[in-house]
Amino acid sequence: MNILYCGDQGIKDGLLVSILSLIKNVDEALNIYILTIDYGNSKPISEKTTKLLNELVKKHNKSGFVKTIDATEVFKKRLPKANMKSYFTPCSMLRLYLDEIPELPKDRLLYLDYDVVCRRNPQEFYNTDLTNIEAAGVLDIYGKHFYRYNFPKRDYMNSGVLLFNMAECEKSNIFARAVELCRKRKMMLADQAALNKVIKKRKLMPRRFNEQQDYPKQDTVFHHFSNNFKFLPVFHVQKVKPFEVEKVHKTLKIHEYDDILEEYEKLKNSL
DSSP states (O other): OEEEEEOOGGGHHHHHHHHHHHHHHOOSOOEEEEEEOOBTTBOOOOHHHHHHHHHHHHHHOTTOEEEEEEOHHHHHHTOOGGGTTSSSOGGGGGGGGGGGOTTSOSSEEEEEOTTEEEOSOOHHHHTSOOTTOSEEEOBOTTGGGTOOSBTTBOOOBOTTEEEEEHHHHHHHTHHHHHHHHHHHOOOTTHHHHHHHHHOOSEEEOOGGGSBOSSSOOTTOSEEEOOOEEEOSSSOEEEOOOTTOHHHHHHTSOOOTTHHHHHHHHHHGGGO
């Protein structure tokens, strides 16, 4: 199974939890690629972190691996100039440069945000038919109400869990087009907006493959710890990440990941 993450050393804790959850629920070999950069305040994923994650994956299945790829020069060649001062770091844009990374597989590639926890075997999602499809994903729980590209159908996908058909993406040149959008136009959630704009052949999957609310359901496959709006006692944005163990327990009152979090706490100081 080909998996992609993007980020700098600051996502190491999330990476560890997410990868431990994959190891728990995926039987086959995990081929994990991590795009990283050394740019501004973003420092690349360290060799030490990569080595630990690689050892964990190989212990699960000898054929699997974790490979870190430095995309700094690729990123600097085509900076997303109009969105460089947005809320999100440059690392959030890295998934837009996949066409410039020759080491990546040329068939299907499952992108996951670092705050996604795997709860069940994702084979059904990973093996979905991608004939004439550029990417498969799930509606964004908030954006679906405001953005539509094939009106009146709801079709605005959350970019935290996306299954790319890399061959089809190459045909339609979606990544270069998305980068060009980010270079010229300032957008809300720029990387997600750009992908939604350029992906014309999409496959919308059931919500269980990217549950973005606080509390997953019994059949949830990927639990995405994205920011959530809360209205009581006053309006606020609730931010809880899966590696924030105390918040997961006290704020969300979720304990079903305790075995993963116990392993995370044993290993986190070795990252």
